[in-house]
Amino acid sequence: MTTPQEDLLPGTRRALLRRIALAQAEGRAPSLVAAVARDGRAVWHGARTSVEGHGPDEHVQYRVGSITKTFTAVLVLRLRDEGALDLGDPLEKHLPGTGAGEATIADLLAHTSGLAAESPAPWWERTPGSLRPELADVLGEQPLLHPVGRRFHYSNPGYTVLGALVEKLRGEPWEEVLRGDVLEPLGLDRTSARPRAPHAGGWAVHPWADVLLPEPTEDLGRMAPAGQLWSTTGDLARFAVFLARGDDRVLSAETVREMRTPAAPAEASDVLDGSAYGLGLQIRRQDGRLLVGHSGSLPGFLANLTISVEDDVAAVVLANCTSGPQLSDVGADLVRIVADAEPRIPDPWRPMSEVDASTLEVAGPWYWGTYAFAVRLSADEGVSLEPLSGSGRRSRFTANGDGTWTGREGYYAGELLKAVRRADGTVSHLDLGSFVFTRRPYDEEASAPGGVDPEGWRGIG
Template structure:
């Protein structure tokens, strides 16, 4: 049962959105759940059979949400020092036609591998049709040059699952159970269906009749979309993706996974993007991360809003029809609008280094004004004044420099260049010189400053 109920009006709006989704999507059943503050706070189901709506313990096939689990396994191996994301696959999984492709490219779907396996369609055929890992790649295996563009690849995640199994010395599924599912208490997530579970159906496009879909075991392709789970278990997964968990994967690594791995930077204007095993989507003015999934007979979606600390899960037992990704995003938006997250209370810093305090205030890149603020843990934030300019937050390093965390300056080094009296003379940010006055004459401005200084013409 939910540990904390939402307001009556919020719950009514959530139920209504789920009802519209089930009716308009013509799906046998639709299950939804909302997570807030890491806890399941609402769940609801709607079925074509009155009085028999599913609950949060009924399993559905979750399709490509499986990829987020595989990605967590790979990132854990990275954090353990067992691999580097820049490693070619062949270093750890030799003998495949994808050997030169890097692990990062496979995680972010920039490897150029084909989207699907050679025929027949893997999602509707048993794994015995392609018993070897080599059978998931066609000839040629790639459709685009590696690293050049995003191209979603199901075989790429079959390779990553095999990589996990090889480095763990067991199957990827057993490793997932031991290293991820058990520590997170996800007892109802499994490779094969466990009762109670929904059956999968296709609904005729022009008539209200249904056809059962086969529930196939996809064999070596399983890491691309095999898992079954429940709304309650996926609520636990959403809470983990929001903040990490000790002994599974830390918060910093989860944050790394949800940054765009190709294309636009996270601060740019984009509608959808892909990180390292996680999808990103803008909806209602905020950025959501998670994953959607589909397999014959099933659709699934999971979205997390970091800003609102709200997540939503939607599960359906139909091949096509309901826009589960949009429905899950709408559930997040409903909670955000009805019960917006209050800001954290303002609190003063516990300590403040006088030398850092002296650095705060206005700085100028040429004639462009910026403000430097002191954050917790000796962090800094540079913000442009006005409608143009580039800003960033910076993490303090032990050597007395700072590293950019976001925007244009992500990964760049900020240094304070001091005069002999220890007063800051200027800031050096990746060769950009910031001074206390616009084009300060005694600062090392590239190209120099006119001897006459500022004057009227």
């Protein structure tokens, strides 16, 4: 029987091991563990440690910090999909009296709520959660630092509020809802709010000497939905597969795609480094790849989860030190190593199982003015519109069941595409958000706004 370690070529496995060995040695981490998932399952696990003869495996827990936020976001999106809330709902509708009630659920998920980055002193990551028993203790007397919805400002209290929202609407503690709604369906039995053996201890490494200091491990209390979880590379590799593909027991593929879509306005620095934030997921472009996932840190621990959906490769990296290795770079490198050394083999082309004749009728070239586009039908993508040259507007569309389609992405997201028919039932032109697409440039037989010069096309002489 083939083991996961044998799913990658020896040269690829050695390159992965070398990368985490460099990260552990140069970052001076007491231990560092990593996993790679491809084609929907884990295919590699590696570990480096300062303790001779002890190599943590994929079942050893590490604290994962803000990767917890992605789990909390999944719970909120489940509530939305069930109809318990709308992302446009103001917080006040569900949790009145917080002082941040004008922020929407989407604002909280995307860190555009205007809330502070941290809770009031003392430093919440190194003090017991019992010091902040109520939401008011987490949010402080003036919760909002910025206008709601205007800028991205990462907020740990914002995800505490989302955890409280989950508890209010579910009628159970956040931890119990997480277990029943996400962890058990996905088989993440080594992910928990409190450490369960075997687990790593958290350490601070002196910046100028090779000596260690143990870090305290605090129960974060109310702040738990922002950073409490402990997990393993094995569990997080399975979670990464879910975030790339969806799982109808938890969230559909369409909803996890929504999580991976930028939702926060980019600031100047974000534009320069190619980063953005979705609904509980960080998004960045690195070395030409679009990567999604989340990083995490708490005193004593660092964590990173990185996914390239296009390559169908994900990486998880965990370390038990407060600072040191740049795990976001390590995660991106692990994805790159696998994707470049062993590129994804495309699935076999297969024809569509069925197609409606009226839909097939709109396939082919169309012109928006003089710009050439094509409507394509495919088994994988459904209906798509794309320019025939250059990098113009493109989008995929979802059928509405009435002969119209709604854009799923890009410029035409949410816009209605419909075929306008003549009296005899043949297609005259396409209407896309009021834009007219014709079979010929400025087709005089179609309803081109402004009309077409009766003398037609001509040269200059």
